[in-house]
Amino acid sequence: MLGIDKLSYQSRWCRVSPLRKFALYLVMMVLAFALPPVGQAALLLVIAILTCWLLRVGPVRYLRWLAVPLGFLLVGVVTIIFSAAHHAQALLWSVPLGSFYIGIDAQGLVMANQTFWRSFAALAATYWLVLNLPFPQLIILLQRLRVPRLLTEQILLTWRFIFILLDEAQAIHRAQTLRFGYRTLPGGYRSLAMLVSMLFSRVLLRYQQMVTTLDVKLYQGDFHL
Secondary structure, eight states: OOHHHHHHHTSTTTTSOHHHHHHHHHHHHHHHHHSOHHHHHHHHHHHHHHHHHHHTOOHHHHHHHHHTTHHHHHHHHHHHHEEEESSGGGSSEEEEETTEEEEEOHHHHHHHHHHHHHHHHHHHHHHHHHHTOOHHHHHHHHHHTTOOHHHHHHHHHHHHHHHHHHHHHHHHHHHHHHTTTTSSHHHHHHHHHHHHHHHHHHHHHHHHHHHHHHHHTTOOSOOOO
């Protein structure tokens, strides 16, 4: 199981209806986009407390999850803060760059503040849904929402092949480690290159085995979801 699967199955709301979870997620998203920055910060705090309680995790671990996309968010916020103008008076702080001035714009500060808290609140809401929704409930939710069956089957097969990919990669890496394949840096690079090439062929072989199994079971093009 992936770590995200383990967390979703240990959630206090593991057996709650996926439709109720999705409805609450929609409410969170509407509030994240409709509230002012102060309200968005309060919503973020409420979602964080609820997520930690439901998943039985500490706040430090939850902050580590939020820190993953923080770098991308900060890059976007910084680009909003800084602006270019022909006159230095149009900016709160600026440095000359040729015939232009590059600096901090007052309107950009307001927009960056709104974007930061809105994005963080929406991200926390999405984390809450993903971490509290086991994969079987996701399939049920897609069916209830009348998502095309073909798309649901593709999602199911993609999820299945993630585990196949990880299983094969771990097996190859374990065998290479036992043979001291990663003892030195050059040897590690060679072992990694061999792992990638072997992983490709092993996954294709597992795919052929799955196709053969489906043919033996008289597969007619539809999975029983």
